[in-house]
Amino acid sequence: MDNNFIEQLQNVLEEGQVSLQEPMERHTTFRAGGPADYFVRPKRRQIQPVVSLCRQYQVPWMVIGNGSNLLVGDKGVRGLVIELGRMAGISVEGDVVQAEAGALLSATARRAAEEGLTGMEFAAGIPGSIGGAVVMNAGAYGGEMCHIIKEATVLTKEGEEKSLSLPELELGYRKSCILKNQYIVLEARLQLSAGDKETVFQRMAELRDRRTEKQPLEYPSAGSTFKRPEGYFAGKLIQDSGLRGYQVGGAQVSEKHCGFVINKEKATAAEIRQLISDVQDRVEGQFGVRLEPEVKFTGEF
Numbered sequence: 001m002d003n004n005f006i007e008q009l010q011n012v013l014e015e016g017q018v019s020l021q022e023p024m025e026r027h028t029t030f031r032a033g034g035p036a037d038y039f040v041r042p043k044r045r046q047i048q049p050v051v052s053l054c055r056q057y058q059v060p061w062m063v064i065g066n067g068s069n070l071l072v073g074d075k076g077v078r079g080l081v082i083e084l085g086r087m088a089g090i091s092v093e094g095d096v097v098q099a100e101a102g103a104l105l106s107a108t109a110r111r112a113a114e115e116g117l118t119g120m121e122f123a124a125g126i127p128g129s130i131g132g133a134v135v136m137n138a139g140a141y142g143g144e145m146c147h148i149i150k151e152a153t154v155l156t157k158e159g160e161e162k163s164l165s166l167p168e169l170e171l172g173y174r175k176s177c178i179l180k181n182q183y184i185v186l187e188a189r190l191q192l193s194a195g196d197k198e199t200v201f202q203r204m205a206e207l208r209d210r211r212t213e214k215q216p217l218e219y220p221s222a223g224s225t226f227k228r229p230e231g232y233f234a235g236k237l238i239q240d241s242g243l244r245g246y247q248v249g250g251a252q253v254s255e256k257h258c259g260f261v262i263n264k265e266k267a268t269a270a271e272i273r274q275l276i277s278d279v280q281d282r283v284e285g286q287f288g289v290r291l292e293p294e295v296k297f298t299g300e301f
């Protein structure tokens with residue numbers, strides 16, 4: 001712990017915005033993961049000074065949104081975690097929705113629906129933030145963020161704000177240029193179109209019901225653990241490898257949906273990671289396909 005760094009952080013932020021040794025299990029939907037050395041919840045205007053302090057004190061930093069695609073190691077994160085939950089403004093102008101990075105997809109989709117805008121229904125049930133959804137090019141039921149993103153504002157690691165157009169974001173299947181450039185997504189503008197409010201709400205409800213029926217939402221998880229391999233479905237490969245219900249400690253391949261690894265009972269991050277690796281090995285041994293995790297691993301295991 002660097003006391004000067006902590007003091008400087010406290011000068012930039014307000015009471016309650018900085019914590020030390022913050023358990024990351026509180027901030028990830030897997031409900032696993034050890035403590036972050038430093039943890040902050042800045043407002044938009046405070047991010048830049050926070051990042052510049054990290055540079056000055058050579059403290060590594062990372063950003064999280066809703067922690068719904070993250071497995072943090074049991075020994076936690078060395079350095080600073082910046083959580084964007086306080087940056088959640090959403091505004092609408094015509095058929096463009098502007099949302100800050102910490103706004104939840106559910107809240108953004110609801111707001112769009114209230115304005116009678118269509119195009120974002122697919123994202124309403126994805127439990128991530130706008131920032132995380134840009135990073136991952138989140139998608140479901142035939143929709144993807146790349147279909148609706150017009151542009152995004154990012155903070156570069158040198159501390160400059162810049163606007164990236166859709167092609168500049170390099171969105172592909174569950175990927176973008178954000179992580180490799182160490183950008184922080186600050187906000188995104190989404191291009192939707194005029195629709196019928198009731199139909200939009202109806203479609204969102206329909207998709208929500210499909211999720212509840214198919215996915216083990218009653219357990220902590222990070223959604224689909226693996227990317228869809230070309231020509232296959234991860235869940236089917238896992239099921240056909242005889243891994244339905246396979247368990248390592250408290251972590252389990254969901255019995256309801258084999259594409260989900262769930263935290264069935266107080267699993268450690270190490271157990272979850274071991275289970276993921278076992279699944280990869282078993283599926284590869286059986287079908288010659290190496291599943292690639294969609295979930296991001298971070299911190300020390």
Ligand SMILES: Cc1cc2nc3c(=O)[nH]c(=O)nc-3n(C[C@H](O)[C@H](O)[C@H](O)COP(=O)(O)OP(=O)(O)OC[C@H]3O[C@@H](n4cnc5c(N)ncnc54)[C@H](O)[C@@H]3O)c2cc1C
Pocket residue numbers: 029062063064065066067068069070084101125126127128129130131132133134135136137138139140178179183184185186215217221222223224296
């Ligand atoms: C039950 C369940 C269902 C799911 N269903 C789907 C689905 O249908 N489709 C789908 O695509 N995903 C799904 N997911 C996965 C997840 O919700 C998405 O990947 C989502 O986009 C992640 O957003 P997040 O805010 O939680 O990101 P986090 O998990 O917080 O972060 C993900 C990555 O993005 C980085 N990051 C986050 N915010 C920023 C930012 N502002 N700037 C820079 N980097 C950032 C983090 O460092 C990390 O590397 C599901 C997850 C769960 C738990």
